[in-house]
Amino acid sequence: MTGVLEIRDLNKSFDGIVVARAIDLTLEAGRVVGLIGPNGAGKTSLFNLISGVVPPDSGTVTLSGAPLDRLKFHERIRCGLSRTWQHTRLFPSLSVLDNLLIGTHDYPGERLVEALFARSGLRSHDTSARDKAKDILGRMGLERVASGLVSDLPYGQQKLVGVARALMGDAKCLLLDEPMAGVEGQSYAAMQRVVREVADRGVAVCVVEHNVAFVRDLCDEGVFMFAGELMARGSVDELIADPRLTELYFGT
Amino acid sequence: MEYLYGIIIIVGLYVILATSFNLIIGYGGLVSIAHPVFFALGAYTSAVLARDLAVPILLAMLAGMLVAVVASIALALPSLRVSGDYLLIASIGFQLGLLEVIKNLRFTGGAGGYVNIPPFLIREFGRESYVLLVLVVMVAVVLLVRWIARSDYGRAMSAMRDDELAFASLGRDAMWMKITIFALGSGFAGLAGALYAHYFRFIVPEQFEILQSAAILTMVVVGGLRTTWGPIVGALLLQALPQALTFLQLPPSILGPIQGLLFTGLVLVFMFVRPQGLVPAGDIWRGAGSGQLAAKRDR
Numbered sequence: 001m002t003g004v005l006e007i008r009d010l011n012k013s014f015d016g017i018v019v020a021r022a023i024d025l026t027l028e029a030g031r032v033v034g035l036i037g038p039n040g041a042g043k044t045s046l047f048n049l050i051s052g053v054v055p056p057d058s059g060t061v062t063l064s065g066a067p068l069d070r071l072k073f074h075e076r077i078r079c080g081l082s083r084t085w086q087h088t089r090l091f092p093s094l095s096v097l098d099n100l101l102i103g104t105h106d107y108p109g110e111r112l113v114e115a116l117f118a119r120s121g122l123r124s125h126d127t128s129a130r131d132k133a134k135d136i137l138g139r140m141g142l143e144r145v146a147s148g149l150v151s152d153l154p155y156g157q158q159k160l161v162g163v164a165r166a167l168m169g170d171a172k173c174l175l176l177d178e179p180m181a182g183v184e185g186q187s188y189a190a191m192q193r194v195v196r197e198v199a200d201r202g203v204a205v206c207v208v209e210h211n212v213a214f215v216r217d218l219c220d221e222g223v224f225m226f227a228g229e230l231m232a233r234g235s236v237d238e239l240i241a242d243p244r245l246t247e248l249y250f251g252t
Numbered sequence: 253m254e255y256l257y258g259i260i261i262i263v264g265l266y267v268i269l270a271t272s273f274n275l276i277i278g279y280g281g282l283v284s285i286a287h288p289v290f291f292a293l294g295a296y297t298s299a300v301l302a303r304d305l306a307v308p309i310l311l312a313m314l315a316g317m318l319v320a321v322v323a324s325i326a327l328a329l330p331s332l333r334v335s336g337d338y339l340l341i342a343s344i345g346f347q348l349g350l351l352e353v354i355k356n357l358r359f360t361g362g363a364g365g366y367v368n369i370p371p372f373l374i375r376e377f378g379r380e381s382y383v384l385l386v387l388v389v390m391v392a393v394v395l396l397v398r399w400i401a402r403s404d405y406g407r408a409m410s411a412m413r414d415d416e417l418a419f420a421s422l423g424r425d426a427m428w429m430k431i432t433i434f435a436l437g438s439g440f441a442g443l444a445g446a447l448y449a450h451y452f453r454f455i456v457p458e459q460f461e462i463l464q465s466a467a468i469l470t471m472v473v474v475g476g477l478r479t480t481w482g483p484i485v486g487a488l489l490l491q492a493l494p495q496a497l498t499f500l501q502l503p504p505s506i507l508g509p510i511q512g513l514l515f516t517g518l519v520l521v522f523m524f525v526r527p528q529g530l531v532p533a534g535d536i537w538r539g540a541g542s543g544q545l546a547a548k549r550d551r
Contacts, residue, residue, distance in 0.1 A: 053417070077423035089418035091411040093537050102411045103422045107404065112432050115405035126404075149536050169423060 004029050004204035005050070005081075005173045010059030012049055018228040019045040020056065025223065025230060027173055027204035032195065034219035034236060035208045038249050042228040043208040044086060047175045051083050052076045064172055078105060082171030086178045088162045092151040096142065096161055099150050100133035103168030129168075136164045139197070140190045156187035163194065173204045180211040192218055212240065224248075257379045261451055263491050264386040265444045268393050270471040270483030272440035275397050277469075278477035279406065280433035281413035285465040286327070286343035289350050290320040290438040292460035294445030296360055299369040299455060304359065309372045313446035320442025321435045328434045332427060339434075347465070354457045365456030372450035382451055389447065393440050398480045402539045409433065410537040463512050470515040474522050476529025485530050490515070 003026040010023040019042040027033055035043050048054040050061055052073040061068045068076045077083075091099050101107065107129070137143050140160045145153060150161055163179055179191055195218060199205045209215050215222060215236055222236040226248045232239060239245055273287045298316035301307040307315070331342035355363040373381045400406055408429065412419045416426045449455055467490060475486025494511055502510065522529060 051421070072420075073417075074420040074423050074425050077421060083421055085418065085421070089415050089421070091414040091418065093410050093414055094407065095536065098407055098537060098539075099411075102408060102419070102424065105423055107408070107422075107424070111428075112400070112405055112436070115403050115408075116400065165422065 003027070004064055005206075006060075006062045007050065008060045008062075010046075010049060010061065011057045012045065012054065012228075013057060018042075020049055020059075021228045023059070023228075023230055027206055029172075029202045029204050030199055031220045032199045032205040032207060032218055034215040034222040035206055035225060036215060036222050036236075036239060036249075037225035038251065041225040043225055044177055045228075046225070047083055047177055047206075047208065050175065051081060077169065077171075080170075080172035081175070082166045082169050082173070083175040084162045084166045084177055084179060086181065088155075088158045090150045090158060090161055090165070092149075094150060095147050096137065096150050096153070097130070097133055097146045099161060100136065100165050100168050101129055103165045104129045104132070105169050133164075133168065136167050140164055140194055141186060156183040156185070159183050160187055160191060160194075163191065167194075167198065171203060174198060174206070176205065176207045176209075178208055178210065180209055180214045188214075216240070254379065257383050258452075259491075259495070260383050261386045261447075263488060264383075264390040265448055266468075266471065266487040266491055267390050267484050268444040268447075269441055269468050270475065270487045271394050271397050272437040272444075273468050274472045274477065274479075274483045275400070275440075276434055276437035278472060278479075278482075279397075279401050279409050279413070280430060280437070282332075282430055282434055283337070283340045284343035284434070285340065285462070285469065286347040287438070287441050287468050288460040288464035289343075289347040290324060290441035291445040291448070291464070292351065292354070292455075292457070293320045293323055294442030295449040295455045295460075296354065296366065296445075297442070298446035299366050299449040300359060302370050302450070303366075303368060309370060309450055313372075313443065313450070316446035316449075317439050317442040320445070321439040324435045324438030325431060328431050332430050332434075347460075347462070351457045351460060360457075363457060365454055367454050369449050369453040369455070371453055374451070386447055386451075389443065393443075394480060394484065401478070401480075404539075407537060407539050463508065463515075466512060466515040466519075470519050472529075473519050474529055476531035476533060478533040479529070479531045482529050482531040482533070489530075 005027040007023055007025040010020050012020040023046065035046070037043055045054065049056045052068065052071060063076070063079050063081055066079060068079060068081070071079065091102070134143060134146065137146050142157060142160060142164065145157065150158065153161065159179060159182060163176065166174060176195065179195070180188065183191055192214065195205060195207070207215065207219060219236050221234060222239045223230055224232045224239050224245050231248070232242065232245060269287060269291060276282050276284060276287070294316035297319040298309070298312040301312035301315055302309045327342055327346050328339065331338040354360045360366055373385060401409070408424065412424070412426050412429055419426050471486030471490045472483050473486075474489065475484065476482025493514065497507060497511065
């Protein structure tokens with residue numbers, strides 16, 4: 001197994017409160033790692049540190065051997081990192097399909113001259129991006145709502161759209177922040193299936209999730225985080241069975 | 253006739269100002285009030301270059317636009333780097349400061365204004381030709397902004413305005429986009445300024461002050477943010493209003509403040525009663541090839 005994302009000795013504290021202490025973590029291609037821990041353990045902060053939303057105090061992050069440390073958030077995404085958000089953060093004034101179309105890496109939209117004058121190039125980009133978006137939506141069972149306003153969807157489907165949007169960039173490493181919170185029924189099964197498919201195509205996946213059943217069914221292994229430190233790594237069942245971790249989790 | 257031409261040109265220039273301000277504050281979601289100062293920069297640059305340095309007027313006008321673009325980038329670069337809110341504060345400071353500088357410099361004519369600006373086209377081809385020029389530029393700006401708003405760039409602007417962090421999480425550079433929008437909108441204001449200067453041939457710092465900011469903001473908000481027709485309707489209405497007020501024959505000393513109160517009052521009323529403005533934009537981005545239309549095509 002090759003390490004896609006490598007985190008070495010990552011540290012961060014806010015006014016003395018440690019959110020990451022000497023974190024070493026490797027995410028491998030094709031494997032889904034569940035990041036488990038109680039609220040406030042620093043799981044989302046770790047995602048923010050990896051993606052560059054928040055700068056670390058020290059430590060390094062490399063993606064496929066390339067250091068990300070000097071890059072800004074959006075530049076890291078362009079290197080092949082992708083992430084979702086706990087609270088979806090979709091674009092409410094856009095349709096579901098348009099939400100996805102922004103997510104392709106060769107989207108010409110943010111450079112004005114290119115977007116306006118490279119018409120012929122745009123058309124082919126447009127068609128392939130649309131096909132790709134429809135394919136992803138199809139796999140999530142969302143093809144029928146593609147043209148609807150994203151804010152009209154039930155919350156579970158919005159979470160799916162958030163993941164679908166993150167998949168548009170063909171990332172090498174995918175960070176999912178609580179993808180199952182508020183997701184039920186058909187969306188639950190679709191989410192599980194899609195994340196597994198993504199991993200099977202060779203993407204390194206890390207999931208922050210409180211839904212134990214989901215983590216157990218989906219993840220190849222788990223990492224337990226507490227107070228900014230990675231305490232243990234192993235199979236999800238092992239972690240659940242460890243009385244020391246259970247105590248930390250429930251605070252008994 | 254000359255009076256009518258003057259009004260048409262003023263309305264045309266305000267349509268350019270309101271439309272370009274709509275690009276910044278409506279489509280771009282960038283809160284700034286300094287639009288009149290870029291109008292001033294265009295006017296003063298073009299006027300000074302053409303009168304004192306004998307630069308050909310067309311070149312001087314383009315230089316006026318360019319100076320507005322450069323100044324807007326210089327303003328946006330540091331303030332947008334921190335957070336969007338700082339742009340508002342920086343824009344207020346920039347407007348007050350720059351106008352103060354213009355009032356105190358000798359080569360800008362000081363507080364008394366800059367006179368004898370060389371006319372453009374009028375002597376050779378008559379006033380009608382200038383009216384035509386302004387209308388052509390106006391239509392071009394309106395169509396360009398509309399085109400941008402409905403292109404892939406427009407979709408990205410919508411996304412960036414909705415959620416900047418999510419926009420960045422897709423590998424998009426929000427900072428670069430905001431600077432482009434701000435520079436382009438300010439450049440159009442500069443062009444409007446240059447067009448103003450070479451027709452009316454007299455500019456004075458106080459016409460670019462905060463009352464002007466309120467007027468342009470009112471045009472966009474009352475007309476309808478993020479629409480093509482909104483700023484046009486707003487500019488027509490808000491230009492007609494002061495003209496109507498002059499019939500009340502109030503002394504000039506209270507006419508100005510009354511206009512200011514009226515503008516502010518209108519913005520407040522519209523914010524509460526009809527936030528979408530006279531021309532509603534709807535709550536979904538409508539691009540030329542938007543998801544909705546494309547989906548209908550596919551069916």
